[in-house]
Amino acid sequence: MKYVDTNQVQKNMNSRLIxxxxxxxxxxxxTIFGLIVLAVLxxxxxxxxxxxxxxxxxxxxxxxxxxxxxxxxxxxxTFWLMLVxxxxxxxxxxxxxxxxxLYAKKGRFQGFIQTNIANLAGxxxxxxxxxxxxxxxRALDFGNVVLAGGLTMSLxxxxxxxxxxxxxxxxxxxxxSEASYGMGATKWQTVKNIIxxxxxxxILTGSILSLSRAIGETAPLVVIGIxxxxxxxxxxxxxxxxxxxxxxxxxxxxxxxVEEYANLAAATIIIxxxxxxxxxxxxxxxxxxxxxxx
Amino acid sequence: xxxxxxxxxxxxxxxxxxxxxxxxxxxxxKQNVHKKTVYDTKDLNLWYGDTHALKDINxxxxxxxVTAIIGPSGCGKSTYLKTLNRMVExxxxxxxxxxxxxxxxxxxxxxxKVEDLRTxxxxxxxxxxxxxxxxxxxIAYGPKIHGIRNKKILDEIVEKSLRGASIWDEVKDRLKExxxxxxxxxxxxxxxxxxxxxxxxxxxxxxxxxALDPKSTLRVEELIQELKKDYSIVIVxxxxxxxxRISDRTAFFLNGEVVExxxxxxxxxxxxxNRTEDYIxxxxx
Numbered sequence: 001m002k003y004v005d006t007n008q009v010q011k012n013m014n015s016r017l018i019x020x021x022x023x024x025x026x027x028x029x030x031t032i033f034g035l036i037v038l039a040v041l042x043x044x045x046x047x048x049x050x051x052x053x054x055x056x057x058x059x060x061x062x063x064x065x066x067x068x069x070x071x072x073x074x075x076x077x078t079f080w081l082m083l084v085x086x087x088x089x090x091x092x093x094x095x096x097x098x099x100x101x102l103y104a105k106k107g108r109f110q111g112f113i114q115t116n117i118a119n120l121a122g123x124x125x126x127x128x129x130x131x132x133x134x135x136x137x138r139a140l141d142f143g144n145v146v147l148a149g150g151l152t153m154s155l156x157x158x159x160x161x162x163x164x165x166x167x168x169x170x171x172x173x174x175x176x177s178e179a180s181y182g183m184g185a186t187k188w189q190t191v192k193n194i195i196x197x198x199x200x201x202x203i204l205t206g207s208i209l210s211l212s213r214a215i216g217e218t219a220p221l222v223v224i225g226i227x228x229x230x231x232x233x234x235x236x237x238x239x240x241x242x243x244x245x246x247x248x249x250x251x252x253x254x255x256x257x258v259e260e261y262a263n264l265a266a267a268t269i270i271i272x273x274x275x276x277x278x279x280x281x282x283x284x285x286x287x288x289x290x291x292x293x294x
Numbered sequence: 295x296x297x298x299x300x301x302x303x304x305x306x307x308x309x310x311x312x313x314x315x316x317x318x319x320x321x322x323x324k325q326n327v328h329k330k331t332v333y334d335t336k337d338l339n340l341w342y343g344d345t346h347a348l349k350d351i352n353x354x355x356x357x358x359x360v361t362a363i364i365g366p367s368g369c370g371k372s373t374y375l376k377t378l379n380r381m382v383e384x385x386x387x388x389x390x391x392x393x394x395x396x397x398x399x400x401x402x403x404x405x406x407k408v409e410d411l412r413t414x415x416x417x418x419x420x421x422x423x424x425x426x427x428x429x430x431x432x433i434a435y436g437p438k439i440h441g442i443r444n445k446k447i448l449d450e451i452v453e454k455s456l457r458g459a460s461i462w463d464e465v466k467d468r469l470k471e472x473x474x475x476x477x478x479x480x481x482x483x484x485x486x487x488x489x490x491x492x493x494x495x496x497x498x499x500x501x502x503x504x505a506l507d508p509k510s511t512l513r514v515e516e517l518i519q520e521l522k523k524d525y526s527i528v529i530v531x532x533x534x535x536x537x538x539r540i541s542d543r544t545a546f547f548l549n550g551e552v553v554e555x556x557x558x559x560x561x562x563x564x565x566x567x568n569r570t571e572d573y574i575x576x577x578x579x
Contacts, residue, residue, distance in 0.1 A: 106386060175423040182381060183436040183492055184413035194425060
């Protein structure tokens with residue numbers, strides 16, 4: 001006697017195939033949904049803002065009159081902010097990753113730090129804003145200047161850079177460092193000459209991606225208190241400043257007063273998106289260029 | 295052509311027979327004169343956490359000889375090799391007791407500088423592991439970390455080391471190319487050259503041919519025979535024919551113990567322990 005009844009199999013066949021096709025459509029729609037929303041968003045933003053982008057818009061100061069308003073201040077603010085965030089996060093982030101991966105003894109203490117870093121990566125950005133407000137703006141009395149904003153942003157992206165760098169360092173094959181130690185190299189010589197060069201592409205990719213997060217982040221700066229008023233261009237890290245996403249935020253809020261502000265916000269969004277796109281493209285380029293090295 | 299090559303062969307044969315003659319002399323003197331040791335191991339025990347990996351090892355490694363270490367997987371032969379340059383300490387849970395002296399200096403002492411030891415004891419690994427750098431940079435790496443910056447000296451070291459590992463002719467025109475472009479066998483000889491560049495006294499080899507094809511294996515074995523004139527070599531191998539072919543002495547490890555250690559001829563023709571005989575005749579392992 002056969003256990004598999006051919007007739008029964010035939011009878012079930014159709015419903016099985018239909019189920020198969022339905023699920024395929026469900027998954028496809030799930031994918032398409034996100035793409036459609038993004039496409040609509042970008043389309044709307046471009047329709048609304050593209051015609052407002054010109055040289056004046058890029059180089060002018062902020063102004064209450066939409067025709068004369070420009071985002072040079074916000075661009076410079078973003079630039080100065082990055083000038084604080086990049087060195088601080090790279091030194092602290094990569095340093096922490098090197099210590100945890102290569103120097104720290106594997107044990108409870110290391111596990112404790114590791115868990116906390118993972119948790120910090122999940123803390124909402126507004127909480128970092130409150131932290132930055134308390135420490136940098138008030139306790140250290142910097143005021144709401146580039147330095148305070150930059151340090152707050154650094155705290156925000158630090159966990160991401162640490163985790164990315166750690167993974168990159170971990171992926172350097174053990175046999176490379178063994179070869180170096182085997183020739184009498186010290187730990188630092190091995191780290192400097194072998195491990196870091198091999199891990200660098202991964203570290204850079206992670207850093208660039210987290211920097212693009214810092215560039216687009218708004219909430220912590222809202223808490224710190226970025227002035228929406230007309231301020232002079234920032235010329236250093238102790239100056240008051242605004243950044244692109246803050247500019248978008250204020251113009252969007254105020255578009256109920258002056259309608260054209262919405263167009264200015266859309267135009268700024270385009271600039272911000274182009275900037276982020278360029279950063280991510282750089283990261284992908286670096287990753288692909290150095291990927292197959294061992 | 296044939297007439298040209300024939301006399302050459304004759305010359306070669308003569309050279310070989312002369313070498314054989316000298317090695318016979320060496321063999322006879324070996325028994326009479328006490329040979330110098332480079333390593334003396336006394337009552338070495340080693341634990342990975344709770345696992346007792348090496349048990350009461352007593353072993354002497356002799357100068358300018360090839361010492362082979364054979365045994366089944368997990369018998370501790372690689373662990374012992376890595377203890378000789380303290381690479382075993384890269385495993386965090388390792389504990390040792392006993393004494394290993396290298397040229398009368400106790401190397402397991404905490405005060406002994408591993409960097410110093412590893413400058414005199416080079417290592418070649420199981421898998422060819424060149425750095426993802428140019429061939430030149432691979433060889434110059436060791437001298438550079440020891441502070442040699444002079445370009446001319448580095449050039450000379452690179453050439454001498456590559457010649458020493460008999461790979462100079464194959465790579466002399468592409469020293470600036472990445473070492474990853476070479477074949478596995480060439481990569482392994484690059485690693486040997488890299489190891490020669492720090493001018494060590496001892497070369498430790500951890501199954502250096504297990505990832506290579508037979509032809510490359512043969513080249514590396516010939517190279518080991520060459521190197522023996524200037525270096526003391528300790529080689530861990532899974533391949534018993536290899537141990538028989540290239541080594542002067544053989545140690546047979548089993549379950550973390552040295553079962554038998556003697557001249558290779560004796561181990562392979564007339565072993566004194568039954569377990570050695572079982573292993574080399576292929577009854578287990």
